[in-house]
Amino acid sequence: MTASTPSTGPGGPQSPAGPAPHTGPAARGAAPRGILDRLDALREADLPVHGGRTMAYVYDSGLDGVEELAAAAQARFAGVNGLDMTAFPSVVALENAVVGRAARLLGGGPDTVGTFTSGGTESCLLAVLTAREHARRTRGVTAPELVLPTTVHAAFHKAAALFGLRTVSVPVDPETYRVRPEDVAAAITPRTALVVVSAPSYAHGVVDPVAEVAAEAERRGVLCHVDACIGGWYLGHLRYADGVPHPPAFDLSVPGVTSLSVDLHKYGYTAKGASVLLVRDAELRRHGWFAHASWPGYPVVNATLQGTKSAGPLAAAWAVLEHIGTDGYTELSRRVHAATAALTAGIGALDGLRVLGRPEASLIAVASEDPAALDVFVVADEIRAEGWYLQPQPAFDGSPATLHLTVTAAVAGEETVRLLLADLAKAVERARALGPATVGPALAEAAAGLDPDALGPEEVALALSLAGIGADGALPERMAPVLAVLQALPPRLTERLLPEVIGRLYRPESGAPPAPGEGSRPAEG
Numbered sequence: 001m002t003a004s005t006p007s008t009g010p011g012g013p014q015s016p017a018g019p020a021p022h023t024g025p026a027a028r029g030a031a032p033r034g035i036l037d038r039l040d041a042l043r044e045a046d047l048p049v050h051g052g053r054t055m056a057y058v059y060d061s062g063l064d065g066v067e068e069l070a071a072a073a074q075a076r077f078a079g080v081n082g083l084d085m086t087a088f089p090s091v092v093a094l095e096n097a098v099v100g101r102a103a104r105l106l107g108g109g110p111d112t113v114g115t116f117t118s119g120g121t122e123s124c125l126l127a128v129l130t131a132r133e134h135a136r137r138t139r140g141v142t143a144p145e146l147v148l149p150t151t152v153h154a155a156f157h158k159a160a161a162l163f164g165l166r167t168v169s170v171p172v173d174p175e176t177y178r179v180r181p182e183d184v185a186a187a188i189t190p191r192t193a194l195v196v197v198s199a200p201s202y203a204h205g206v207v208d209p210v211a212e213v214a215a216e217a218e219r220r221g222v223l224c225h226v227d228a229c230i231g232g233w234y235l236g237h238l239r240y241a242d243g244v245p246h247p248p249a250f251d252l253s254v255p256g257v258t259s260l261s262v263d264l265h266k267y268g269y270t271a272k273g274a275s276v277l278l279v280r281d282a283e284l285r286r287h288g289w290f291a292h293a294s295w296p297g298y299p300v301v302n303a304t305l306q307g308t309k310s311a312g313p314l315a316a317a318w319a320v321l322e323h324i325g326t327d328g329y330t331e332l333s334r335r336v337h338a339a340t341a342a343l344t345a346g347i348g349a350l351d352g353l354r355v356l357g358r359p360e361a362s363l364i365a366v367a368s369e370d371p372a373a374l375d376v377f378v379v380a381d382e383i384r385a386e387g388w389y390l391q392p393q394p395a396f397d398g399s400p401a402t403l404h405l406t407v408t409a410a411v412a413g414e415e416t417v418r419l420l421l422a423d424l425a426k427a428v429e430r431a432r433a434l435g436p437a438t439v440g441p442a443l444a445e446a447a448a449g450l451d452p453d454a455l456g457p458e459e460v461a462l463a464l465s466l467a468g469i470g471a472d473g474a475l476p477e478r479m480a481p482v483l484a485v486l487q488a489l490p491p492r493l494t495e496r497l498l499p500e501v502i503g504r505l506y507r508p509e510s511g512a513p514p515a516p517g518e519g520s521r522p523a524e525g
């Protein structure tokens with residue numbers, strides 16, 4: 001669950017006085033200024049993307065001028081199409097520069113190659129696709145398997161679903177939340193196309209034992225991907241910082257690691273739509289590419305899942321990397337490390353909360369010491385009222401309900417850390433007084449009898465109404481009760497119901513199509 005929508009009714013947000021400013025079919029165009037004002041108005045209901053108070057989804061370097069530079073670079077390349085690199089050689093130059101930087105930072109050698117992608121999900125998808133085709137073409141594997149610790153990012157399950165691989169889940173150590181190498185070893189079969197480890201995992205911020213797992217994968221002739229999407233840029237630069245503990249080796253320099261994903265739109269602090277997949281060598285990378293010459297149109301070579309793709313995010317990433325530089329990133333990593341350490345210690349000292357595992361990167365998972373007395377999801381609702389967004393993570397497979405904090409450079413600074421800890425302490429007190437969110441017995445009973453695969457529209461409507469979600473999909477202001485329900489349902493049922501909830505939000509604006517000459521008048525100015 002990623003958002004609450006306080007004022008959404010059927011057909012989208014509407015004010016009683018008439019359509020909201022962005023609605024209404026327009027036959028005649030409007031002036032730019034009014035249009036941009038309408039966009040600004042829409043942003044008012046969103047979480048802030050600056051200042052570090054939104055501790056998921058957004059990454060703020062806190063440095064002056066970085067976003068302006070990214071926006072200017074993006075604007076210059078917005079119309080350039082990365083689909084055809086022969087028509088736009090600038091794309092090749094920029095991509096080689098960006099991928100080269102990533103490879104040098106993250107243990108690449110002379111043979112290392114890579115691909116610039118639209119984000120971590122696409123990098124992970126391509127790693128799996130590459131491995132599937134490699135296994136099929138070089139080892140004749142026709143029913144490929146993907147060995148995944150239970151803490152791996154959802155993107156790998158998406159890849160398995162899209163590309164037809166069977167997932168083999170490996171539990172993690174219940175104390176450290178890291179996968180055990182011997183459990184991975186036991187899960188590898190002749191059908192294994194790829195083993196994945198995280199550096200770090202999103203949910204707990206801990207680094208899997210990359211060296212041991214990669215060595216075992218290599219011994220068995222299997223590829224090994226390191227998902228360093230969130231932590232790679234941060235941890236890579238932290239290694240250059242003095243006076244901080246350095247992370248264990250996790251990158252392409254580790255024997256047996258064959259690919260690695262790192263998102264630039266996270267700790268690279270570049271505009272969204274920027275990630276890199278590094279691959280051992282070009283011979284492996286080619287298996288993930290798509291080429292097509294059997295049609296009457298232009299010959300196609302796609303290195304990514306997209307066809308036409310704007311070079312804007314690539315240009316922005318290049319510009320921001322050039323501007324911040326290795327020294328700049330090292331300093332940002334140092335600040336983030338200090339803030340994470342201070343927050344981890346401060347949260348651990350708060351009565352009622354505990355930090356799970358030992359965070360090795362910039363991510364913190366906070367659990368309740370006694371969920372029957374203190375519900376972290378109620379804490380999230382309470383602290384949201386103070387302007388902080390801490391991301392709820394429902395309990396799963398031995399990992400209790402937690403709040404996730406992504407610490408970015410904008411949070412760094414004693415004052416912000418102190419404020420957050422003080423607001424968190426107050427939110428904990430109020431949440432304790434309010435008590436945990438509970439699930440109605442009727443819902444629990446109904447849920448137990450539901451088969452996710454056999455749910456028709458009526459059962460879905462009933463389940464959602466029991467969960468407190470209206471027919472229009474409007475989510476309540478307070479999320480704790482909804483999250484309590486989510487957590488009580490079997491994951492497969494949640495997976496059946498969540499798209500129904502979100503699907504109710506995405507309903508096109510209605511109204512008659514505009515006739516020529518009709519519709520809203522252009523705004524003046």
Ligand SMILES: *Cc1c(COP(=O)(O)O)cnc(C)c1O
Nearest residue numbers: 119120121153155202227229230
């Ligand atoms: C963010 C993330 C991803 C997916 O990246 P997107 O950019 O959100 O598509 C994959 N793995 C990990 C560990 C992540 O944190």
